[in-house]
Amino acid sequence: MSDAEPLLAVEDLRTVFHTDREEIHAVDGVSFEVRAGETVGLVGESGSGKSVTARSILGLVDSPGAIEDGSIRYRGEDLTDDNWERHRGDIAIVFQDPGSALNPVYTVGNQIREALKIHQDLRGREARDRAVELLEDVGIPDAATRVGEYPHQLSGGMAQRAVIAMALACDPDLLVCDEPTTALDVTIQAQILDLLAELQREEDLAILFITHDMGVIEDATDRVNVIYAGEVVERAPTDVLFENPQHPYTRALLRSIPGRTPPEETLPTIGGEVPTPTGPATVCRFAPRCPDAFGACVEVHPDHQDVSEGGVDRSAACLLHDDNYPNETGLGDGPDGGGPDERSVAPAAENTNYGAVDHGGGAPTETSVAGDASGQSATGGVDDIDDGGGEL
Ligand SMILES: Nc1ncnc2c1ncn2[C@@H]1O[C@H](COP(=O)(O)OP(=O)(O)OP(=O)(O)O)[C@@H](O)[C@H]1O
Ligand code: NI
Incomplete structure (x- = not known):
């Protein structure tokens, strides 16, 4: 990493929607950087805050939403100080x-x-x-x-x-692409990805690539930020993230990619859905769905922990990596580790079922049920059957 000022530096961005009923903290303390000429991914399930992040960067958040905190620096200049007009053409969105x-x-x-x-x-x-x-x-x-x-x-x-x-x-110097290929069929998707890669090389464009599709992230990005319920939970260079994910949510996203699960096995999806953040983050928002959650996860908010290895800059916001919170579950067992198994105990979580779907013709199977023995979880367990596309 060079010492040069990044092209775009988003720091502790908070974008909130004030509706009649509630306050939605759609983007809740998001930080990341994009340097000149690189492609940075922002990946997460539907409702995790990707598009609101994109709109925030472009100054396109409409009422009842507003950026309430944080900074968005473009070449060092904070756009939230009403500098959008001045940089209108520098950042474009697709x-x-x-x-x-x-x-x-x-x-x-x-x-x-x-x-x-x-x-x-x-x-x-x-x-x-x-x-x-x-x-x-x-x-x-x-x-x-x-x-x-x-x-x-x-x-x-x-x-x-x-x-x-x-x-x-x-x-523009920066192109923000918000699911630019999602509406297109697979062959055309690949062509558009090729085009973006080519433009990036030829025009020296930086790209912020937003998608829910880990397969696209793998193909298209240099570095990646995984976002969940308004918060970045893991950031790493794309290749090391795929090789050795450190946050249980990232591991779950990766397991859901077709092709990474042997065809004879069921393709897991993540049971439940992204919660709408209606208050400040006081605990781990992923804990209710996390196969590795333990007591402290529903008591304290996880900060980003440095999980660098071999000089590679990366971090994960997970108590499993925080030495202040020792736990008995331990970390997973390698790249595919942390999967659902008997160790997954989440005492205070309401919805900890781990869904699995079948993509080979057999009956859907539950790979794990942790914590919630009362069976009151509404959305956990076997998910809708989704047999392709890597969609979540
Ligand atoms: N205009 C709005 N008013 C109220 N809430 C909103 C508004 N726009 C977005 N939200 C909320 O902000 C949160 C994040 O939404 P966002 O559109 O950024 O998700 P996303 O990650 O882009 O999802 P998708 O993959 O479906 O596009 C959601 O809870 C959503 O309901
Ligand atoms: Ni979106």
């Missing part, structure tokens, strides 16, 4: 659904030219030529014709390419 990013009543070319006018002061012939060039850069064939087409004339994959071209029209 959303999941290209349909919502493109205006149906204007041609693709018109929309790119508009971005070129705003961000690069290009007009007329120059803007038109540049728009065609951008469409060529993102791999749209016959760009000179396509530039005059309307969004509905493009397939999903082509529309997402056009959205990326629009993002590039701002000449």
Whole structure:
């Protein structure tokens, strides 16, 4: 890691929604960095706070939400001090659904030219030529014709390419991609991932890659932050995270990737769902679903612990790594360790069933039931059957 100022430094970011009924701490103390030219992943299940983090970075959080604490520094300058306008074109975002990013009543070319006018002061012939060039850069064939087409004339994959071209029209240094391939079918997904990798190399773009799909994280990112219920629970270079995950949540996410579980075995998913954080974090929010939770996990909030090995910078927010809280369960047994078994005892947790689904034709099996012997857990146990895609 160089001493140079990172391109983007998010520190202790807290974004809260004040609804009539409750306060939702959607992003609750998130910190991470993106350096120039690298791809950093933000991965977690639905509802974990990924999109709110992305919108916070872009200054796009709408009422009843607001950034209440923390900083978002772009090249050292805190965007939360109302500096978004000044850096509007420096950070661009690509959303999941290209349909919502493109205006149906204007041609693709018109929309790119508009971005070129705003961000690069290009007009007329120059803007038109540049728009065609951008469409060529993102791999749209016959760009000179396509530039005059309307969004509905493009397939999903082509529309997402056009959205990326629009993002590039701002000449950004950082591209935030919020599930950019989730709405696309698998072959097209791979093509868009290839395109992003190529753009990153050629344009020296930094990318913040947001997804729920660990397979995409493995393919596309250099470093990764695992987010759960508004908090980053583990951060590491992608290869070491996959080799040796240190947080039980990360281990569970990894086990859910098809292909990492032998075909004759059941594909586990994580029983239960991400809780909505309606108050400040006082305990481990993952404890109710954690196969390794022990008493202290539902009493204290885990801070990030340094779990570096061999000079690799990484950390995990888990009491299993905190020497102040010795426990009898011990750490897992290697990369696949910490799995559900008899050691998993979570006395105070309400929902500790560990779901498993079958992806080979047999009946769904429960791989473990820990803690909650009363059977009152509502959402634990056998999950919906999901036999592919690596989705959670
Ligand atoms: N406008 C809003 N008003 C109230 N709560 C919101 C609003 N937007 C998001 N939230 C809440 O913030 C939390 C985080 O949502 P977010 O959309 O960031 O999740 P996500 O990780 O992007 O999930 P997904 O994978 O489904 O996109 C959720 O509990 C969600 O209900
Ligand atoms: Ni989202």
